[in-house]
Amino acid sequence: MKRTERIGIIVKTLTDSPGKLYPLHYFCELFDVAKSSISEDLSLADSSIRSTGTGYIETISGAKGGVRFMSSITAEAVEALQAEFCERLRDSSRILGGGFLYTSDLMFDTALVSKLASIFARKFRDSGADYVATVETKGIPLATMVAHQLDLPLVIIRREAKVSEGSTVSINYFSGSYDRVQKMSISKRAVVPGSKALVIDDFMRGGGSTKGISDILAEFDVSVVGVGIAIVSLEPEKKRLTDYTAVLYLGDVDEENHTIQVFPNEHIF
């Protein structure tokens, strides 16, 4: 097998499973070539991936070491993505009244969502998270993509306890967006006490729901090591939590003049 073909196989194999460690001998055996050749292949594969601006190959040394693909995104690509996301979000036909916007088409557009996920994968890759947690429903595709890119299990917190979740723990919290007390519920099997979670969601206004996720995880002694939200409303200024990373900020939604103010977060990293 030629080097050209080997490079393609290495890139496809590693990027299919972001974060998954492959020992070098995996590729030595696959191609039946020496370690020195594989090292050269890997360096070429790494430079290919880097030039796409979508990640890199990391080498972990030691007996349990190997190589793995880490998903990332360049500052330039983040800016372009924010510009596209802003423009699509500004479309005034999204205005539903009561300050609500229709955003399901964006949150369920997997091409957009997989790129948004790579922002959070880059931001939180060293957070030490054991899980990616979200509360149903609209943030699930984004959380799924982040979990995949960081090679972490996904935890989906439900609105209602379900028979198929086994024993659950539930909490009540106040949602400012809906102006009422809401419930969330998590399976006792979903997390290991003492672990760490990265919280991902599609939207945050006052932070009640995001804080709720923190609170329910705290019931299991699970600490939150990062919060990534696609769209954060500027109002109310005072949120129920302070430490979060937004991709975009949502400003004034003017129902009369059909305008939506949207701003990119220029300080993601």
Added chain:
Amino acid sequence: MKRTERIGIIVKTLTDSPGKLYPLHYFCELFDVAKSSISEDLSLADSSIRSTGTGYIETISGAKGGVRFMSSITAEAVEALQAEFCERLRDSSRILGGGFLYTSDLMFDTALVSKLASIFARKFRDSGADYVATVETKGIPLATMVAHQLDLPLVIIRREAKVSEGSTVSINYFSGSYDRVQKMSISKRAVVPGSKALVIDDFMRGGGSTKGISDILAEFDVSVVGVGIAIVSLEPEKKRLTDYTAVLYLGDVDEENHTIQVFPNEHIF
């Protein structure tokens, strides 16, 4: 730039956006090389991808043509995946009583789910679907991955109408699993009348919920062109719909002897 590096870039670029068509001149300009060189690069990239058994590069000729990555999975890999999935599902600690099994850890394991998705991507790539539809919650990660691999928008049908969904249409249906009437609701903005949907879900027993998805889509004159379910219970034998593709079949769940019968579907393709 050397050919080895170009191959890596082509593989990464195409596989990052499955199904997305790239005109040949995109790569000609990116690398500043002639079309003939790119054609040769693409043929090498295609052979690399094929030898991983995870897909291939398709060439669409004509003025609006180009190349795209199509996700797939070999018969061998399907078998290995089914064996792994069976073994994990057979774990008797999943038994919750009342015939229910805890499967969230499997359905929220994105490495497993992305491979399951490639089975459905292969099965339904020529179905002509315009959307991938599911009903919340547990099938969403799988449906997200299928939508991504087929480059289709995702439609998530909700259990309750939400303000953030705008005008919705709701239906009631009978769920045999829960032995009661349940509701589902879809935003009027989510689908275009007359289009086609592929239905993806994590589990089916009697088919009430899957049939419900069909029925609510029919309210918008959206026809179902395929149904893919990760786990289908053998009981009841008579389902509310006949045309579906399972990855695994769930047989007897014996609470007394702590055994779970699981069988791979040997006729997926």
